[in-house]
Amino acid sequence: MxxxxxxxxxxxxxxxxxxxxxxxxxxxxxxxxxxxxxxxxxxxxxxxxxxxxxxxxxxxxxxxxxxxxxxxxxxxxxxxxxxxxxxxxxxxxxxxxxWRKLDAWPDVVEGLRRLREKVLIAPCSNGNISLMADLARHNSISWDAVLGAETARDYKPSAGVYDSACAAFDLPPDQCAMVAAHTRDLLAAQKRGLKTIHIARPDENGPGRGEAAPGAPVTIAARDLLQLCDILPA
Amino acid sequence: MxxxxxxxxxxxxxxxxxxxxxxxxxxxxxxxxxxxxxxxxxxxxxxxxxxxxxxxxxxxxxxxxxxxxxxxxxxxxxxxxxxxxxxxxxxxxxxxxxWRKLDAWPDVVEGLRRLREKVLIAPCSNGNISLMADLARHNSISWDAVLGAETARDYKPSAGVYDSACAAFDLPPDQCAMVAAHTRDLLAAQKRGLKTIHIARPDENGPGRGEAAPGAPVTIAARDLLQLCDILPA
CATH class of the missing domain: 1.10.150.240 (Putative phosphatase; domain 2)
Incomplete structure (x- = not known):
């Protein structure tokens, strides 16, 4: 699918x-x-x-x-x-x-631009809409919509956040994928029927202190968004 | 302000x-x-x-x-x-x-691009999020967020649609403006404390069958988005 x-x-x-x-x-x-x-x-x-x-x-x-x-x-x-x-x-x-002046990892701006040529893209973050809008501006990112916690009025990993994102795009969950560097987030999305994509951020919490690989089976594990773009089925 | x-x-x-x-x-x-x-x-x-x-x-x-x-x-x-x-x-x-293959009026794509350099921009339409996302793609428009009826779960001119748009951006209504070619929409926004901007679309419903000018006092009346961009206080 x-x-x-x-x-x-x-x-x-x-x-x-x-x-x-x-x-x-x-x-x-x-x-x-x-x-x-x-x-x-x-x-x-x-x-x-x-x-x-x-x-x-x-x-x-x-x-x-x-x-x-x-x-x-x-x-x-x-x-x-x-x-x-x-x-x-x-x-x-x-x-x-x-929390509004956060710089994107080096692959992100170009990766999202290329991914958006293939599929709909939206943040599904615990950050509120104005925070997401300001972060997108800070990094010159363009989303199709801003979804996530504020739309659902709950926080990940609550089921409603993933459900509401799929519903906003009128898509069944198995045609949607959650993309995260955190296995916990992906497992919660998987429970709601979404596909799961792990991105390695091995230094998120300091050198060597991040998830270099998923801690559970996922649909796709990618080094970064550019690699994801290359392997995502068109 | x-x-x-x-x-x-x-x-x-x-x-x-x-x-x-x-x-x-x-x-x-x-x-x-x-x-x-x-x-x-x-x-x-x-x-x-x-x-x-x-x-x-x-x-x-x-x-x-x-x-x-x-x-x-x-x-x-x-x-x-x-x-x-x-x-x-x-x-x-x-x-x-x-309703997803609607072409923008000639001033819109360039007008929105220039306006977005000055202020936050979002649709506040009765169209749902997926419809807005597809229309934006069809016309190469980039929004800061997709707000409007689906976020508010009601339809304009109900007060909650305007209120929820301001709330999503954490702005008091008098720092927001509703932009429309329809006086009715603007009057409803004005009642919620928003500023109002009328755009002339004299041929919306056929030649000469649209609002060439606002039917009530508004904050700004503009010929199109390019003129609005020129006169909007920086």
Missing amino acids: KIRALFFDVFGTLVDWRTCVARESAATLAPLGHDLDWLAFAAAWRDRYQPAMAEVRSGARAYVKLDVLHRENLEKILPDFGIRDLPEAAVAGLSARA | KIRALFFDVFGTLVDWRTCVARESAATLAPLGHDLDWLAFAAAWRDRYQPAMAEVRSGARAYVKLDVLHRENLEKILPDFGIRDLPEAAVAGLSARA
């Missing part, structure tokens, strides 16, 4: 959140006199990501945009790095900007 | 539904031996548009995608043109294709 749409995980799969959040954090905080391990700061911010979404997935909390969770998580980690009484403008500015 | 996002009506404002639906209808039905006034056929199909959506807007019917309404409306008008027992494949094919 032909794949007619690709849904992309974004943080880690398409963009390098780790070094870019570190860079943006330094750009805001260093001029205010703070001197931190910026990569550790980025990792700590990211570590709060799954627990914050878990509250929404469990139903304990109504859906709020990832921008809101990012802001709350920033406020939680600042004291851990000895930062207190940061001016509101700096908190708001850093929170708004850090 | 600076305008930071433009929301576009699509049918009539950006694309010429009338001659294109006529052309696509002829392409499907003429080979089956039918000889109609194709422009009258397109107009009859379009005439069913507002009454069908009114059922959803009133709450009498749960939201269904415009693709579903287009299909139902096609089935309703076929007998009026003496067409009975059209094969299912022809009904489904025409219904799926006719």
